[in-house]
Amino acid sequence: MFPTTRLRRLRQHPQLRDMLRETTLSPRDFILPLFVRFGRGERIPISSMPGHAQLTVDHLADEVREIASLGIPAVILFGIPEHKDAVGSDACSDSGIIPQAIQAIKEATPELLVITDVCFCEFTDHGHCGIVVETGGHADVDNDATLEILGRQAVAHARAGADMVAPSGMMDGMVRAIRTRLDEAGFAQLPVMSYAAKYASAFYGPFREAAESAPQFGDRRTYQMDPANAREAMREVQLDVAEGADLLMVKPALSYLDVIERVKSAYPELPLAAYNVSGEFAMVKAAAANGWLDERRTSLEVLTSIKRAGADVILTYHAKDACRWLEG
Ligand code: PBG
Numbered sequence: 001m002f003p004t005t006r007l008r009r010l011r012q013h014p015q016l017r018d019m020l021r022e023t024t025l026s027p028r029d030f031i032l033p034l035f036v037r038f039g040r041g042e043r044i045p046i047s048s049m050p051g052h053a054q055l056t057v058d059h060l061a062d063e064v065r066e067i068a069s070l071g072i073p074a075v076i077l078f079g080i081p082e083h084k085d086a087v088g089s090d091a092c093s094d095s096g097i098i099p100q101a102i103q104a105i106k107e108a109t110p111e112l113l114v115i116t117d118v119c120f121c122e123f124t125d126h127g128h129c130g131i132v133v134e135t136g137g138h139a140d141v142d143n144d145a146t147l148e149i150l151g152r153q154a155v156a157h158a159r160a161g162a163d164m165v166a167p168s169g170m171m172d173g174m175v176r177a178i179r180t181r182l183d184e185a186g187f188a189q190l191p192v193m194s195y196a197a198k199y200a201s202a203f204y205g206p207f208r209e210a211a212e213s214a215p216q217f218g219d220r221r222t223y224q225m226d227p228a229n230a231r232e233a234m235r236e237v238q239l240d241v242a243e244g245a246d247l248l249m250v251k252p253a254l255s256y257l258d259v260i261e262r263v264k265s266a267y268p269e270l271p272l273a274a275y276n277v278s279g280e281f282a283m284v285k286a287a288a289a290n291g292w293l294d295e296r297r298t299s300l301e302v303l304t305s306i307k308r309a310g311a312d313v314i315l316t317y318h319a320k321d322a323c324r325w326l327e328g
Contacts, residue, residue, distance in 0.1 A: 023308040025300065025326060027071035030319035031115065031273070034075050035210050036060065036101040038082035048206035049278055050285050052317060054080055057100050061108035070323040074113035076166060076315060077101055078211050081123055087131055088123030092152040099160030106161045115193065116157040118150055118167040118178065121213040128215055129169035129223065140222055143171050150174055151181030158187040166249070168195040170223040170236075175243035193247035193273060196240040197233035197259055200224035203252045203279030210278065233259050234266060241267060250311070251275035254302060257309040264310025274311035276302065281317040296325050 001009075011020050018024065037044065037054040044054040055063060067075060079097035081090035090096040102114050121129045130146025132139050146169065154165045165182075167174045175194050182190050200221045208214040225232055237248055248267065250260045253274040264272050284302065288295035299318045306314050316322070 023304055025303055025307060025322065027319075027323040027326065028073055029303075029307060029312075029314055030072050030322065031074040031076050031313055031315045032067055032072055032319040033078060033315060033317060034060075034063070034101075035078050035080065036097055037080040038097055046206070046210040048209050048282050049317060050289070051321075052210065054210065057097075057104050060101060060104045064105050064109045064112055067320065068109045068112050070320055072112075072319050072323060074115055074163075074313075075105070076115040076117055077105075078117050079122055080212050084123055084125040086125060087149065088120040091120055091123040092149055092156055094156050094159060096156065099156055102157065102160040102162050113163045114161070115164040115166050116154075116162045118154050118157065118165045118174075119169040120146070120149065120153075121169075121215070122211045126216045127213050128218075129220065130171060139217065141171075143173070143223075146171050147173055147177035151177050154178045154192075155181050155185045155187070158182060158185065158190050162190070164191045164193055164247075166193040166195060168198065168251075170195065170198050170220075170225070172239070173243070175240045175245045179244045191246035192244065193249060194240040194243075194245035195251055195275070196237045196245060196248045197256075197263065198224050198249075198251045199227050199256065201227065201252050201255075201277070201279070203255070203277045206278035206282045227255070230259050230262060234262060237263050237267070241270065245270075247271045247273055247313075249273040249275060249315075252277040252280060253306045253311070253314070254280045257305060260306065260309040260311050271312045272310060273313045273315060274306045274309075276306060276314055276316040276318070278317065284318075295321075300325060 035054045037056050039056045040058055042056045043059055046052045081097045105114055119129050121127055126132055128141050130141045133142040157165055248270055250256055253276045260274050284298050287293040
């Protein structure tokens with residue numbers, strides 16, 4: 001028998017299977033995204049993301065207790081404010097939807113790590129990730145004006161008790177701007193996880209329904225990357241590392257396993273996150289609902305591949321299911 005065959009047989013042995021496996025998933029690998037909505041007593045299901053809902057702050061305590069009891073160490077928060085305007089005022093307010101959510105979560109489960117998404121698309125009435133200006137007859141995001149408000153948003157989250165902030169807007173200089181503002185405000189210890197390589201992806205579709213953040217005109221291609229480019233991702237990552245990012249992220253995950261691999265090889269010393277985004281989740285859910293795929297096997301295979309590619313942590317809407325499957 002050839003050695004590869006013998007080894008594969010050996011790996012079927014129940015005692016050796018786990019011992020010899022190159023990649024193992026654990027609940028400790030997951031960060032679960034949560035959508036927090038203004039108002040009271042509401043839990044509004046997100047139709048394109050079965051099992052997920054927009055929750056009002058009063059529903060958070062029960063939700064996070066369940067999350068913590070499953071062994072999931074962290075959540076990342078997205079907010080849907082009552083009022084949206086051109087500059088996303090709620091995002092910078094100490095009494096905004098995200099600060100309220102952080103306080104509620106910290107009260108219920110102090111041990112749960114609370115990460116916040118730092119971006120404006122959920123807070124602006126035009127749905128873009130920052131301040132929009134007219135230049136040469138068409139509207140576009142003003143990168144540098146946006147840096148200013150990103151800093152204010154991050155500080156508001158820090159004051160409310162966030163454990164980590166995650167800028168996702170792909171603005172140039174966002175990591176440095178946020179780092180500077182956090183340091184000035186006395187939060188030098190607060191880590192920044194940068195969505196360093198984020199693509200202009202069709203896989204964000206369900207999220208934009210969930211977060212009510214679809215751009216009202218144009219698209220995000222002036223600030224998010226072309227899916228065809230991987231070398232460009234390395235340049236984005238390099239800039240964020242130089243600006244002081246503590247953790248890096250590649251997003252989406254499944255169509256970008258090569259990018260995950262490249263980033264991990266280039267910066268093995270930096271923790272790397274990968275975002276298994278809404279469309280990747282919805283795809284598996286829809287196929288499973290039709291009986292075309294086995295949801296458990298498919299999503300554990302997807303998550304394992306993301307980790308195998310080099311991700312240290314995975315942001316995934318399958319986190320709760322995966323914990324139950326891994327236990328069972
Ligand atoms: C932007 C943001 C987006 C996602 C996370 N942060 C959407 C976008 O860029 O339009 C998408 C995540 C997902 O699809 O699950 N703040």
